[in-house]
Amino acid sequence: MPDVLDATPDATPYDALLLLSFGGPEGPDDVVPFLENVTRGRGIPKERLKEVGQHYFQFGGVSPINDQNRALLEALRKDFADHGLDLPVYWGNRNWAPYLTDTLRDIVRDGHHRVLVLATSAYASYSGCRQYRENLADALAQLESEGLDLPKVDKLRHYFNHPGFVEPMIEGVLRSLADLPEEVRDGAHIAFSTHSIPDSAADTSGPVEGHGDGGAYVRQHLDVARLIADAVRERTGVDHPWRLVYQSRSGAPHVPWLEPDICDHLEERHAAGVPAVVMAPIGFVSDHMEVLYDLDTEATAKAAELGLPVRRSATVGADPRFAAAVRELVLERAATESGQRTTPCALGALGASHDVCPVGCCPARAPRPAAAGADSPYA
Numbered sequence: 001m002p003d004v005l006d007a008t009p010d011a012t013p014y015d016a017l018l019l020l021s022f023g024g025p026e027g028p029d030d031v032v033p034f035l036e037n038v039t040r041g042r043g044i045p046k047e048r049l050k051e052v053g054q055h056y057f058q059f060g061g062v063s064p065i066n067d068q069n070r071a072l073l074e075a076l077r078k079d080f081a082d083h084g085l086d087l088p089v090y091w092g093n094r095n096w097a098p099y100l101t102d103t104l105r106d107i108v109r110d111g112h113h114r115v116l117v118l119a120t121s122a123y124a125s126y127s128g129c130r131q132y133r134e135n136l137a138d139a140l141a142q143l144e145s146e147g148l149d150l151p152k153v154d155k156l157r158h159y160f161n162h163p164g165f166v167e168p169m170i171e172g173v174l175r176s177l178a179d180l181p182e183e184v185r186d187g188a189h190i191a192f193s194t195h196s197i198p199d200s201a202a203d204t205s206g207p208v209e210g211h212g213d214g215g216a217y218v219r220q221h222l223d224v225a226r227l228i229a230d231a232v233r234e235r236t237g238v239d240h241p242w243r244l245v246y247q248s249r250s251g252a253p254h255v256p257w258l259e260p261d262i263c264d265h266l267e268e269r270h271a272a273g274v275p276a277v278v279m280a281p282i283g284f285v286s287d288h289m290e291v292l293y294d295l296d297t298e299a300t301a302k303a304a305e306l307g308l309p310v311r312r313s314a315t316v317g318a319d320p321r322f323a324a325a326v327r328e329l330v331l332e333r334a335a336t337e338s339g340q341r342t343t344p345c346a347l348g349a350l351g352a353s354h355d356v357c358p359v360g361c362c363p364a365r366a367p368r369p370a371a372a373g374a375d376s377p378y379a
């Protein structure tokens with residue numbers, strides 16, 4: 001046999017990759033039912049929901065997230081094909097069509113048995129990890145009730161510190177700096193932004209032994225922020241002060257969530273005489289509504305009111321380097337599952353994240369079955 005065949009990448013034991021995302025409305029009529037899906041049982045105040053509905057209506061009732069996932073699907077399929085990786089890629093969402101349960105049913109009907117899941121959330125937290133695992137358990141329970149053979153489902157490790165995720169963001173920050181007027185460029189600060197979550201959810205994020213003090217959620221974001229800031233300093237020769245800030249807070253005002261909010265931070269930076277700020281949304285995989293509204297609309301309006309020049313840097317989206325990173329993560333996990341020794345690729349101080357979420361990782365307020373982890377009721 002020719003050697004080239006030996007070099008063909010092989011995802012065995014996996015026979016399908018599932019891109020698992022949030023989902024979003026695709027027109028005005030979808031907005032309210034979408035928000036009902038998102039908030040079912042979550043106790044978000046009605047006022048907040050009305051307000052968030054307006055964010056979507058302001059953009060014609062269309063979230064950009066679905067087209068961004070279609071682009072990522074295409075990028076993944078192209079990367080896999082270009083590298084001879086024969087692994088079908090499916091797409092399903094938590095909150096809107098194509099719904100996860102329907103996609104998982106298609107996967108089973110297409111004859112697949114071992115599914116690897118890529119969630120569009122790079123960090124540990126209940127919302128970004130366990131909640132997707134709960135959605136997988138719900139989908140498996142539904143298929144079981146339909147008498148279908150259940151596939152074995154695993155989830156890819158958190159990829160926040162993979163070079164294919166970090167490098168496009170470094171480049172994005174460099175582009176935003178270059179786009180600022182020259183007279184304020186070198187003095188610009190960087191505001192690394194992510195989704196605020198309740199302090200209680202942050203403190204319990206990640207494996208139990210790391211709980212407390214913002215847990216894995218804050219630690220992982222700080223690691224990425226530092227990596228990007230260091231790379232920017234190396235490449236520009238300028239030291240841009242930075243801070244991790246938060247956006248998109250919801251929930252009752254008396255419940256503490258991670259702070260400072262991006263808008264308060266811009267105000268504070270402006271008052272301190274900072275001449276410009278680059279907002280870098282490192283918490284998000286694509287330029288979806290949380291980026292388009294909370295940063296590009298709200299925070300940008302705040303900055304204009306202050307007379308503070310700001311730029312918002314790009315998320316990774318469907319960058320080919322991210323698609324390549326996903327292929328590497330798939331092959332790494334496939335090798336591990338096949339009993340081979342691997343050297344997981346990761347930048348920063350934290351090292352590669354665990355492959356299998358241990359018991360008690362990112363707990364829910366009310367415990368529910370979650371698949372693809374050590375406490376999964378499914379084999």
Ligand SMILES: CC1=C(CCC(=O)O)c2cc3nc(cc4[nH]c(cc5[nH]c(cc1n2)c(C)c5CCC(=O)O)c(CCC(=O)O)c4C)C(CCC(=O)O)=C3C
Pocket residue numbers: 022023024025035038039042044048049052063064065120121122125127128195196197198248249250251283284285288289290
């Ligand atoms: C950590 C995190 C991520 C990042 C990781 C990831 O990407 O998964 C994320 C992403 C997203 N969040 C999104 C939308 C929403 N999130 C909400 C509510 C909430 N998010 C939370 C956390 C997160 N959310 C939390 C703790 C809540 C409170 C309610 C609860 O405890 O569950 C609500 C309800 C209204 C509101 O309160 O804002 C909406 C509409 C969209 C879609 C955007 C689009 O349509 O383009 C995306 C990608």
Ligand SMILES: [Fe+2]
Pocket residue numbers: 195
């Ligand atoms: Fe959210």
